[in-house]
Amino acid sequence: MVYTTALRLLGREAEAEDAAQEAFLKAFERRAQVQGMENPGGWLRAVTKNLCLNHLERHRKRWRSFSELEEETLSEPASAPRSESLERALLKxxxxxxVPxxxxxxxxxxxxDIACSLRVSLAKVKADIFRGRAALRRILGKDFA
Amino acid sequence: MMENERDSKLHRALKALPDRRAPKTLLPRVMKAAAARAEDSRQRSAWWTWRAPARWAYMLAVAGAGALSLKAGFEFCAAGLRILSVVQTLAGGVWTILGAFWSMGGPVLQGLALLMAAACAAFGAGLARLAIGPAYEETKQ
Incomplete structure (x- = not known):
């Protein structure tokens, strides 16, 4: 769960591993506190999400734009199982x-909340989510069209 | 907020995605980092959280260092007092010698001072008459 959250937000395996490690270390440091929690999984997930958002915020200049990836994403193989290809398309x-x-x-x-977390305008969040969905549909083909 | 059925379908598909398995290297990596962090925090922890032998050794070392510091402080003060008494004796001797010189040469010094004052007065009067006076008169004219 921790690794998956980090991977989906960061989109890169090496960075996701780093974020997951940091989240587990935070849990280790606060183990006494975490053991008494009702939902330690939720706490860990929230910590991971915050770590990833902080990481993304620090490296926002390196965010890849859609134009850099368009050709890459369009080359998704059609034969992959649906969930796998959806996951791959998401990461691409x-x-x-x-992120939104x-x-x-x-x-x-x-x-x-997303606009607030990412410190961008509400309109940008809506537009990015709309474009993201459209890109996913385009990549996945008629299943989601 | 799903705008339409297509978005709902995509949302359901995304929500249904299974978690990805973390790479096998992640667990040993986290364990190693946690052990390193635990060791680091143990080394940085306060002395009263140390193990009993280390705690006692630390307390003994601190007590020993404190006792040594006190002893050194007393020694230093005693040495300072001894030096002070020697300086006081020397200063007393110097004062006595100066007093003796003054009692012997006091009248001579007073005479010399009077003589010097008289010489200065004569020099000033001469200067006024010969140099400053005529120059002053010239400026008036």
Whole structure:
């Protein structure tokens, strides 16, 4: 769960591993506190999400734009199983579309909360999620069209 | 907020995605980092959280260092007092010698001072008459 959250937000395996390690170390440091929690999994997930968002915020200049990836994403093999190809397509989305999309669909965050977390405008969040969905549909073909 | 059925379908598909398995290297990596961090925090922890032998050794070392510091402080003070008494004796001797010189040469010094004052007065009067006076008169005219 921790690794998956990090991977979906960061989109790169090496960075996801680093973030997951940091989240586990935070849990280790606060183990007494975590053991007494009602939902330690939720806490760990929230910590991971915050770590990833902080990481993304620090490296925002390196976010890949859609134009850099368009050709890459369109080359998704059609034979892959549906969930696998969806996961792969998600990871191939540019950062500025994938991050709000993940926060919206996996973390059930509202557009306003996402805008606040990413420090961008509400309109940009809506547009990025819209474009992200459209890109996913385009990559996945008629299943989601 | 799903705008339409297509978005709902995509949302359901995304939510249904299974978790990815973390790479096998992650667990040993985390364990190693946690052990390193635990060791680091143990080394940085306060002395009263140390193990009993280390705690006692530390307390003994601190007590020993404190006792040595006190002893050194007393020694230093005693040495300072001894030096002070020697300086006081020397200063007393110097004062006595100066007093003796003054009692012997006091009248001579007073005479010399009077003589010097008289010489200065004569020099000033001469200067006024010969140099400053005529120059002053010239400026008036």
């Amino acid at each position: 989305l540019p950062d500025d579309q994938r 999309l993940v926060l919206f669909h996996f973390d059930d965050m509202s557009y306003e």
